Amino acid sequence: MTSNQATTQITNVISGDYRIDVLLESANFRWNYPQPLKTPVTVTYSFMTAAPTYAEADDKKGFTPFNDAQKTATKDILAQISAQFDVTFKEVADSADSYGQIRFGNNDQGETSAGYASYPDPSGNPAGGDLYINNQDPANLEGITPGTNAYATLVHEIGHTLGLKHPGNYNAGEAASTDPGNFLAKDEDSEANTIMSYVKTPQQLERDFFGKYDILALDYLYGARSFKTGGDIYSFGNNAGGLLQIINDDGGIDTIDASTATVAATIDLRDSGSSSVGQLSDGAAAQNNLTIAFGDIIENAIGSALGDTITGNSSANSITGGAGNDTLDGGDGIDSAVFQGTKSAYTISPQGAGWTIADGTSGRDGTDALAKIERLKFSDFSVALDVGATSNAGIAAKILGAVFGKSEVANKQYAGIGLKYLDSGTSYADLMKLALDVKLGAGFSTSSEVTLLYTNLVSATPSAADIAYWEGTVTSNQFTQTTLAIMAADHALNTNNIQLAGLAATGLEYIPA
The missing domain is CATH 2.150.10.10 (Serralysin-like metalloprotease, C-terminal)
Incomplete structure (x- = not known):
């Protein structure tokens, strides 16, 4: 089928997230009610041996118990739900007087639907949580494996027993409601998003579990397990x-x-x-x-x-x-x-x-x-392509050139060490300080730093006056030792020496550290 809902309509705000609210009739239709939302809960279930005494005539019509294939598929689905959400399912025996909160059975639904189920009923109505599969279609009863309509139908109907509704204004065998409600726009109403939808994907594929909107809704109601x-x-x-x-x-x-x-x-x-x-x-x-x-x-x-x-x-x-x-x-x-x-x-x-x-x-x-x-x-070895002046590989290359000399830009191991630090969040300044400590030793003097940087940038030893000048910029707090080195690394003398523009076209070769 297709949806005619032009835009998403939320009449009853429940969670505030439309992806959840289009799947909920009420926040009270859940097995952990009246406890707070997301309260872990144990839910019992049973396989009907006979039609419930409280059931309506349509529910009792042509009743048959679930067969072994149906039971196996049901238990598989419940196990998947329990692994992902704070709902623990416990099977109990089924009789006229004692039964699970969720009950599974088959009946004759003619050609109106593949199955139907009731929401949890906070008032305690025993029919809340009852699920029936149409036994008039043999495909519903055998070969119930992921990818089949029978399996997807079981997941869909179990979704109802946990409190999920259809996202659109439709229900099998019934006319669309004229009452306002929470309805999903047609461009999102699809089994691609929720198994509770009636709208197939273009290739008519079946879901093997809940969709991404369903997971949000079940998490909202019951909470998620790790x-x-x-x-x-x-x-x-x-x-x-x-x-x-x-x-x-x-x-x-x-x-x-x-x-x-x-x-x-x-x-x-x-x-x-x-x-x-x-x-x-x-x-x-x-x-x-x-x-x-x-x-x-x-x-x-x-x-x-x-x-x-x-x-x-x-x-x-x-x-x-x-x-x-x-x-x-x-x-x-x-x-x-x-x-x-x-x-x-x-x-x-x-x-x-x-x-x-x-x-x-x-x-x-x-x-x-x-x-x-x-x-x-x-x-x-590897190649880093982010060699822009402010990108990690560019920063690593500039530090190598300024502190270790332009020839060391080709040192793949050094480049790999620098990139490891930068890629893990180390700042330009912190990596520069580390490089200076490695090259000059911890507690290095500003004069030794100036000599190192000057020599690497201009390929000449600085004069005493040059050293004194640059030492003065640190003494006066114009620079710190680290920011002085960054200024040198960013200088055109250094970027030209290491051919940074050329590296941007070829990448920086490195061995991952």
């Missing part, structure tokens, strides 16, 4: 194209890896970014089938052997395009593009605001177009 805090590798081959997936990850240095796919990947590492990985059963490339949860950071990406498009985020991203002609955009942060061969095998060329990196070895890394990439990592 989840996936290590260095996780999320691998996506061709089969990943058959379903809609989400990455919910709370920490560690993580990687999206599409290297086994035989179709090009589009990977977006940005917060809530949408990626395209894998292929459909007919071989077509999947589109926008992978998202990252709001607020989550995935640091690294590995592309396929074809022409991928990879976009980084504000972290220090490591991006491996792999074979094929890739388009890599690092975004903010100090980002690296990784290549398989030695640096001598590649041609590095400035291209507008970015770079083109061409591999001379056929079939290996191809020709990649880079934007906002600060580092190139080859198998023998």
Whole structure:
């Protein structure tokens, strides 16, 4: 179906975040009510053995219990929810007089729906939390695996039992409501954002879990557990194209890896970014089938052997395009593009605001177009591209030239040490002070500093008068020892000596420290 909601409408402000409020009828429809929001809660569940005595006639029509396949899928979904949110599920026996807060069963819904479920009822109505799957469609009862409509239906209906509503003004088998409510605009109302939506993605893919809006809403109601805090590798081959997936990850240095796919990947590492990985059963490339949860950071990406498009985020991203002609955009942060061969095998060329990196070895890394990439990592050493006067590699080169001499700009180990400090947040001034201490020894005199800087900049020993003059600028507090050295490093004599303008076109070679 499609939505006709032109703009998002929030009649009942609940959380203040429209992405949450379009999924909530009330903040009271939750199992931890009347305790405060986000209070951890244990929720019991059971599989109906017979239609509940309190059930309506439509609920009882054609009742059958869940089969083993349905039970297995249900337990899998509940386990995933419990791992990510502060809801602990406990299975209990089901009878006419004793049963779980959430109950699962099948009934005859004709052709009106695949399933339906009730919200938690704060008044204590036992029907609150009851879930029924339509047993008139055999596809709902067998082969219930991620990527199937049957599995997505279970996740959707379980969402209702936890308090989530549809984001749009619709309900299976019913006309649209004429009452005002919280409804999501049609350009966002999609299963790409929430499994509670009725609007399919263009490729008709099914979700294997909740979407990024759902995760916000469940966190709002129940609170989130710490989840996936290590260095996780999320691998996506061709089969990943058959379903809609989400990455919910709370920490560690993580990687999206599409290297086994035989179709090009589009990977977006940005917060809530949408990626395209894998292929459909007919071989077509999947589109926008992978998202990252709001607020989550995935640091690294590995592309396929074809022409991928990879976009980084504000972290220090490591991006491996792999074979094929890739388009890599690092975004903010100090980002690296990784290549398989030695640096001598590649041609590095400035291209507008970015770079083109061409591999001379056929079939290996191809020709990649880079934007906002600060580092190139080859198998023998690396190249820093941020050689502007105020950028980290430019600052490192200026310090090397002023303190250690222009020849040391080519010292890859020294350059690597300087970049390690700068990339980790050390200031220009602090690194300059450290360099002076290393070169001259702690507690060095201003005269020794002046002699060092003067010699490196003009290739001559300063006169006594020159030394006295520059010592005087420190004594008078015009400069400190550190700011005097920074002035020298920034001077055209130094930047010309180290050929900073030329480095901006070739990069600064270094060995990572």
